[in-house]
Amino acid sequence: MTTPHFSVVVPVYNAGAALEATVHSVLAQTETDFDLWLIDDGSTDDSLARMRKLSESDERIRVVSKANGGVASARNTGAELSSGRYIAFLDADDMWHPEKLAQHRAFHARAPQAGCSFARIAFLEPGNDDLHAAKTFSAGYADMVPISEVLGENPVCTGSNIVVSRACFEAVGGFKAGMNYAEDQEWLARVVGQGFALAGIDAVLVGYRMSPGGLSSNLEAMYAGWRTLAGEYAGVADFDHATAEALYCRYLSRRALRNGASAVQALRFALAGVSRDAKAFFGDARRGGLTLAGALFGLMLPAPVRVRLFA
Known part of the structure; x- marks a missing residue:
């Protein structure tokens, strides 16, 4: 064969x-x-x-x-x-x-x-x-x-x-x-x-x-899995835990907005990323700024509208 x-x-x-x-x-x-x-x-x-x-x-x-x-x-x-x-x-x-x-x-x-x-x-x-x-x-x-x-x-x-x-x-x-x-x-x-x-x-x-079904719990599980993984690389050269966590939280926030998950959850991830390392979160100013703005304004919009705006 x-x-x-x-x-x-x-x-x-x-x-x-x-x-x-x-x-x-x-x-x-x-x-x-x-x-x-x-x-x-x-x-x-x-x-x-x-x-x-x-x-x-x-x-x-x-x-x-x-x-x-x-x-x-x-x-x-x-x-x-x-x-x-x-x-x-x-x-x-x-x-x-x-x-x-x-x-x-x-x-x-x-x-x-x-x-x-x-x-x-x-x-x-x-x-x-x-x-x-x-x-x-x-x-x-x-x-x-x-x-x-x-x-x-x-x-x-x-x-x-x-x-x-x-x-x-x-x-x-x-x-x-x-x-x-x-x-x-x-x-x-x-x-x-x-x-x-x-x-x-x-x-x-x-x-x-993208599918919103069960997404909120999946994002929490992803975050928990990531924290376990990141812990295994503590002390490894070229890996800054706070910077990596800020970027991963930004990713989770964008994913929550994109998929129509909880607006509160999207904001929580965004704020967690900013608090961990604001410089890293806004390292890409457009990506970081739009993510935080989307999470803030998303609180005032129903899920279908958030998806259309932030997908």
Whole structure:
């Protein structure tokens, strides 16, 4: 069997109707040298049946069913079973631009020193699967990312944005099993900490579907997970805990505004970031200023209006 250039790994847990669009965004790639691993993580809905039906349409699709162990465990299973020279991760409710794999292949050919790469993200409102119609995009990062950025306002943003060489993945090891919040940051910190280059591609190649359901509790869990992770890097050179926390709180505040979560929660994150390190929070004056202003004015607006204004 020929080794594919990419193995795409999609962890699936109760993904429902979003799964088809996610899979089709992979099958629509202009780069066709890949196989696609759908890892069912003990779903209790019809996700596994949907996966098996999808696999009938394309021989590159592999379906694996396992007991529930969390997103880190599912990603690791797919990475271990696959054989592609590069591993590309995609969550079951996100999607890719058709040029995603092609641009990463070209990038790694130009920059073989990069063990891991990522691109920019379009934040998609419910009902919109058009990356070009998104209102908000992640910032571009066309450079090598230091550990301070990984542990601060992580420019990778989501596991759906990670493409890694198999050599890098095997050297660093898998995602931390049982860690379902900040698990991608924890893994990326190990990538950079072990001397592998993490590099950005300044192109919008990932669509992140926003959903307000359960977001407030998720943001709190993300913050708790981040604090645990940051504590492990106390005393590490080039890592300032207060600066990183200020940037991460700014990120959480923006995410709360963007997704229609609690306005009070968005403001609380913004104020926490300012109090931890105001200089870092406003280091990007436009980003910091708009975040704080959005959190303040968001208190006076209903959630749907906040989403339209700040998405």
